Amino acid sequence: MFIEVKDARKQYGSGEAAVYALDGIDFTLDEGKICVILGPSGSGKSTLLNMIGGLDSLDSGKMMINGTSITGLSKKALTAYRKENVGFVFQFYNLIPDLTVEENVAVVAEIAKKPLSMDDILKALDIEKYRYRFPRELSGGQQQRVAIARAMVKNPRLLLCDELTGALDTKSSRSVLRFIEKINREYGTTTLIITHNEAIAGMADIIVRIRDGKIESCDENRNKVTSDALVL
């Protein structure tokens, strides 16, 4: 198992205001798979993604990534874990506005142990021609591709995507998903996508449904289609 989550619990607030973001989650995922996590707002899917990505820590439970526990790791160790293993893509891209496309990608490549070729990744995501542009000079879809390039340049084993098409139109969404599919195929990157959009689940190997911090279902997608076939 590449990802193994056991009885994961996370609570925000206390007393009557306590909210159980994760309420005993059990979940596994094999390496190289695409997993789509579906759920309404407040269901705990972003919290689960943050825990897997080492942005936050569990109150209790266990979380193993590639056979290594990340539960209870120090802040420094979690930083190293993120640096070496995890690529993030967010709904609003979170690019650094004062850096060009090339620089947004290079800034991560500079700290990576074995970064991919920047030219290759820019070409793969078809943003090579925008390399000297600033994020504000790009469309949403283009920005999201830059965000994917930035996440991928360090050649992570795990790509975590939080509502990556949430701010995009249908055409841009399809384009971005096509690149996610391509990366998964070419680099074998284990990919977790959380989304409201049921349609995206069509391209997943595993579909997880989550509600009120609990997993409702975790199924293998027997009708997996390519991103081009998705009805977005």
Place this chain on the structure above:
Amino acid sequence: MKLNKRYRRGIRADLPFYVSASLLTMVTLLMFYLFYIAGTGIGQYGDEFFSRNKREDATFATYMEIPLEKISAFEEKYGVTLERERYAGVDEGDYKVRVFRPNEKIDLYEIHTGRDLRNDGEILISAGYADENGVSPGEKISVGGRKYTVVGTFLRPDYLYMIENLTDDYKNVTTFFLAYMTPREFKSRFGEGSIHYKVIYGEKTDQVAFRKDINDHYYMASYLAADNNMRITFVHEQADMFIMSSWFILTLFPLLTVLMICILLGRKIRAEQKLIGTLSAMGYSKVKLMRHYSLFAVIPGIVGGLLTSVAALVLAKPFGSLGLADYEPMTPEFTLPLWVAAAGLAVPTLIYFIAAMLRVRKLLKEDTVKLLAGQVGNDAKSRRILTRTRRKVKFRFAVRQLVGNPGRSFVIFLGIFLGAAVVAFGFSFLDSVKAVGEQAHGEFGSFRYEYVLNTLEKGKPYAGEAMIMLPFEDAKARQFSLIGLDSDSTLWNLTTVDGEKADLASGFYISTLCEAIYDVHKGDQFTFRHIATLEKHTVTIDGVIKNGYQSYLISSRKSAADIAGLDSGSYNVILAERSLPLETDKISEIISDTTYENQMQNMINAMAGLIYAFIGIGMIICIASLYATVNNMLSECGHNISMLKVLGFEDRRIHCMILSSNHLLLLPGIILGIAFAYGGMAWYCAEFIEVERLIIPATLKPISILMTVVITVFCYFVSLVLLRRKVNKIDMIEALKDNRE
């Protein structure tokens, strides 16, 4: 308005900004307050003390004694108060005493501690010496071989600055003091003593006619107007220096600080554009929004103003006392005038209020949709630089941060600049005063001793070189020395500023100090008059000799004697390369090559506290301004920082990338700060040429430059270290959520 509930929360959330902005407002205003309070306190004390104790307008000596009945006649004729003062000089070896018989009309003494004289065996001594040497009432002191009981200490208006000889530039309270005995005791010990006269002019007195009349009948030997008497003028000069410094400080530091805080306030308001847009869309009027944000902005003004008033009340006395270290123990009241306190509170507050109001108004002129999207002010074309360079991303990011945020960069630069400027100014002051001591004798000449004689001699001395030195004045009664030297003199510096040797046999030359004070230059005609006869003379200046410490007109001994109406071979000063065994009663004063150096070192010792306080204030300004600005920068960059954390950047790398972007401003800020301080010192020295009768060479030694750099860099990094915690505390998830909102 429910919106106002944000005040407490907003202040708590941004406490570091409000604390540092208030502190900055306080520190810079406090500098102005303290200098202003000290200046007005000293000036006011001087006025009152002079008035209470009938300070002289001039003192003079005559070759013939003026009879008492004639004194009354002169008083009546010219509407003056005239008094004969009797005194005697006593050299006790370890110390010298100038003993006076008490006056009745002019330059009265005021008891400082103890009581007045009652018996002949009692003595009053000057308070500065008593304080310096720990002499208390009740102790015995020897004067002229007899022991007297010290019953009290006193101050007198013509000796508030205790200069032993009028040619000295610095006080002597360690080996010289004044004393009073009863008239009977004075007479029994010293007979009539030496005599000089004190005069207070009436409003309508024709001073020139009075002086001519005195000279015509009693032959004026010397005349010194109060305006030329450093023992008197130094009181108001010190007051003026403080007040001038306060206005210099006000126009520079508080105004720049206020500007700095206004820029930061503007940026903080711009950062709230989404909320402002939302409130505007909800129907909040422009006036309500302007008022809401302006009230946030006045907090540093009110808190800073109040803190300044409190700090000024506490610090005014000790600070003012630092400025009085050179004087007799005067007791001015250092109080904060209400209008100054009110202005200190109101002015920055009002400026912050207006700045915030204008910023909100400007924002509200923008398209609401743009505000809601947070896009106002993001149109930074200047950030498109270094896009195609191979330099490290960190460097490119730093440069764009600076260029793309000119207001913020300016404020950071200003913080470094102001800090470096204040620190460098403090060091420059010390260096410049030291330079006077170090350079002065070189400009005087190669002699080691200058013996000023009591009498006029003729011919040549048995050793050394003869010189005649006599006081003259210009039409404004500003005195200088007319010097006459033999043309083969080798001991006096005769090199002109053009690099040539002055030809005394055929010309007249002035010192650079004289040139600066009287605004007379090479080729100009210089008109002056004898201080006794008031006879006018006009000469053409053939050159200027580099000497910023003595105000003189120099020519041959013959020319000088001719002007003074003396025999051509007369002299009253001997210059010597070695100590001469002259009879002590023939010597009025000995000036050695270390005199200036010692006087300046004493001055530095006395002023050190003030200067180090100045340097300390510079450090606070530097740290507080950088803290406030970089804190603001971190708030603005919170999203970038959180994203770098998400991407796996260690804290060390994030500090390096975000905080180090300002390093580029460090060097220019320090260099310009030092240059500004040096320029300020040069201006300051130039302003004080006439007041101090000294050209202080504006100096900043390499070691001082190094110290300034070290201190400023230290302050800079202290502020960054303080802010590292803030970088570390930025929560990745919260920042990402904020971005989603």
